[in-house]
Amino acid sequence: MRIIDVHTHPIFFRKGATPKEVAALVAQSRALGIRHMVSLGDVLVHGTHPTAAQVTAMNDMNAKLQAWHPDFFSSFCFLNPVLGERAVMKEVERCVTRYGFKGIKLEISNNARDACMKPVMAAARRFGLVVLQHSWSMVNLKLRRFHSDPIDTAQLARRHPDVKIIMAHLTGIGFRGVLEAKGCDNLFVDTSGGYPEEGLVEYAAEQLGADHVLYGSDLPIRENSVTIGRILGARISAADKRLMLHDNTARLLNLN
Numbered sequence: 001m002r003i004i005d006v007h008t009h010p011i012f013f014r015k016g017a018t019p020k021e022v023a024a025l026v027a028q029s030r031a032l033g034i035r036h037m038v039s040l041g042d043v044l045v046h047g048t049h050p051t052a053a054q055v056t057a058m059n060d061m062n063a064k065l066q067a068w069h070p071d072f073f074s075s076f077c078f079l080n081p082v083l084g085e086r087a088v089m090k091e092v093e094r095c096v097t098r099y100g101f102k103g104i105k106l107e108i109s110n111n112a113r114d115a116c117m118k119p120v121m122a123a124a125r126r127f128g129l130v131v132l133q134h135s136w137s138m139v140n141l142k143l144r145r146f147h148s149d150p151i152d153t154a155q156l157a158r159r160h161p162d163v164k165i166i167m168a169h170l171t172g173i174g175f176r177g178v179l180e181a182k183g184c185d186n187l188f189v190d191t192s193g194g195y196p197e198e199g200l201v202e203y204a205a206e207q208l209g210a211d212h213v214l215y216g217s218d219l220p221i222r223e224n225s226v227t228i229g230r231i232l233g234a235r236i237s238a239a240d241k242r243l244m245l246h247d248n249t250a251r252l253l254n255l256n
């Protein structure tokens with residue numbers, strides 16, 4: 001099957017940043033059937049609250065990947081929403097008009113419920129971008145100031161029904177996260193985050209519809225053959241596997 005990986009970090013804590021290393025990653029990925037990869041950036045290299053200059057540098061590195069392998073990489077614009085409306089709008093406009101980025105990536109600078117998300121969603125709406133929000137089932141309420149629980153991401157999607165949102169990390173949000181996302185047509189779930197858990201892919205397909213589940217690996221934290229195997233080994237139809245592995249992301253990001 002053809003595969004698009006919607007959740008990757010090809011450069012991770014500065015490793016993998018040379019043209020030779022990137023070329024090797026592309027070759028290894030193609031051998032597994034991966035035709036296209038979305039790079040989300042080296043999102044934690046500067047900690048939880050990167051400066052505007054650091055955000056720009058991370059996005060410029062994503063642009064280099066696209067320039068080196070334009071047929072293989074697309075990118076999302078990484079943002080720190082806490083920097084404010086002016087910084088958010090300026091960086092999104094730069095990434096879209098200069099590099100053609102396809103979406104916005106949000107990590108753990110803030111919670112998805114916070115007021116600073118309003119300019120982010122306005123930018124996504126203005127430029128027609130998909131928003132990928134780091135999400136994880138949070139039992140530590142102190143950490144939840146920065147980590148978005150699935151209920152937080154689901155509420156974000158319901159507040160902004162005209163913006164397409166990806167709730168990251170199916171294994172991290174678990175069965176409860178799937179239920180939080182249920183019934184929200186503009187909300188999708190990617191399959192990254194932890195080792196495969198029996199029955200979880202099937203449950204997501206049943207509750208959300210296979211057309212709302214996207215293959216994501218979280219590379220290099222997770223290994224592609226394992227993360228692809230969680231879908232190929234799921235007890236769902238071949239048509240649903242094709243949707244998850246390729247067609248849903250191709251349609252969502254307008255990839256030919």
